[in-house]
Amino acid sequence: MRVYITGATGFVGSNVAKLYAEYHKLDVVLAGRRPPEQPLPGSFSEVDLLDPASVRGSILTAQPDVIVHAAILNDFPLIYANRRLGWDSYVTATRSVADAANEVGAVLVYVSTDWVFDGTHPNSTEDTPPNPINYYGFLKAAGELVTLERAHDPIVARIAGVNGVHWAKPNSPRSQDAGFGYFVSSLVDALSKGEPFTVWDSDTINTRATPSLATESANMMLRLVQVGARGTFHCCGGESTSRIELAYAAAEVFDLDATLIHTGPPDPTAIPQEPVPQDTSLTAIITATKVDYKLPAVRALLAEFRSQRETGEVQSLAAF
Numbered sequence: 001m002r003v004y005i006t007g008a009t010g011f012v013g014s015n016v017a018k019l020y021a022e023y024h025k026l027d028v029v030l031a032g033r034r035p036p037e038q039p040l041p042g043s044f045s046e047v048d049l050l051d052p053a054s055v056r057g058s059i060l061t062a063q064p065d066v067i068v069h070a071a072i073l074n075d076f077p078l079i080y081a082n083r084r085l086g087w088d089s090y091v092t093a094t095r096s097v098a099d100a101a102n103e104v105g106a107v108l109v110y111v112s113t114d115w116v117f118d119g120t121h122p123n124s125t126e127d128t129p130p131n132p133i134n135y136y137g138f139l140k141a142a143g144e145l146v147t148l149e150r151a152h153d154p155i156v157a158r159i160a161g162v163n164g165v166h167w168a169k170p171n172s173p174r175s176q177d178a179g180f181g182y183f184v185s186s187l188v189d190a191l192s193k194g195e196p197f198t199v200w201d202s203d204t205i206n207t208r209a210t211p212s213l214a215t216e217s218a219n220m221m222l223r224l225v226q227v228g229a230r231g232t233f234h235c236c237g238g239e240s241t242s243r244i245e246l247a248y249a250a251a252e253v254f255d256l257d258a259t260l261i262h263t264g265p266p267d268p269t270a271i272p273q274e275p276v277p278q279d280t281s282l283t284a285i286i287t288a289t290k291v292d293y294k295l296p297a298v299r300a301l302l303a304e305f306r307s308q309r310e311t312g313e314v315q316s317l318a319a320f
Contacts, residue, residue: 003065008031067100160209178266199263223291
């Protein structure tokens with residue numbers, strides 16, 4: 001099986017690439033504007049997602065069986081400052097990828113987010129209607145619709161509170177933010193140095209989610225492809241948590257000093273100018289049943305994350 005990964009040099013994409021190539025032994029094509037800063041398994045294909053001709057040419061050359069569309073414009077201030085660029089980077093690009101996927105007969109897996117929900121409906125299911133409250137959530141929800149209505153073989157894979165190693169970069173792109181991304185990495189980095197870590201506590205940020213481990217979400221996506229699933233799915237863990245609960249769980253699993261953990265207000269410069277959904281907890285029972293998968297608890301995901309940081313190797317928590 002050949003898998004073409006957009007955004008392969010990004011956080012989620014690099015985890016998809018590493019798991020599929022090294023653990024599942026698949027033929028991986030890394031698609032992006034430039035090669036990864038650190039070596040990743042697979043062949044590189046230069047592509048400009050803002051150029052439909054570039055997208056088509058790259059995908060037709062690769063002839064993949066599956067396309068994992070993980071690329072995003074990971075710059076919230078820029079998205080809000082340049083709405084056209086945001087739209088083209090998320091929606092128009094997804095349309096181009098879907099059209100090329102149809103042309104080569106590939107399954108299209110669109111990586112989406114829990115932020116398509118408004119944060120007032122805890123434990124949203126795969127069939128809960130989206131109701132985004134900011135432009136990022138709106139763009140991702142629009143990308144979901146494009147995928148479902150345009151691709152011949154669509155899979156929308158929502159992930160949430162994503163943790164893991166960024167295999168394409170030597171360092172995490174940022175520390176704690178309004179979401180759960182990079183939260184555990186930042187906490188572990190600080191506590192490992194004996195430094196205090198302030199867990200943000202505010203109603204202006206995402207306060208509860210259902211954490212994912214990037215490699216395990218990738219594993220669930222692959223299984224959805226293997227069983228011939230089509231539609232919308234939640235590729236996350238099986239347990240929701242608050243930020244402070246996750247912090248203490250991480251300290252326990254990584255054998256770090258929990259007395260260094262404190263709570264406090266967030267950095268005002270890190271808060272987006274638009275509203276942030278507070279409780280984006282998901283349930284993934286429909287997805288787990290579809291792929292015959294036991295959803296992992298938070299500590300199981302954290303234990304695998306620790307193993308990846310310490311060994312540089314990835315694996316699946318479930319043998320399909």
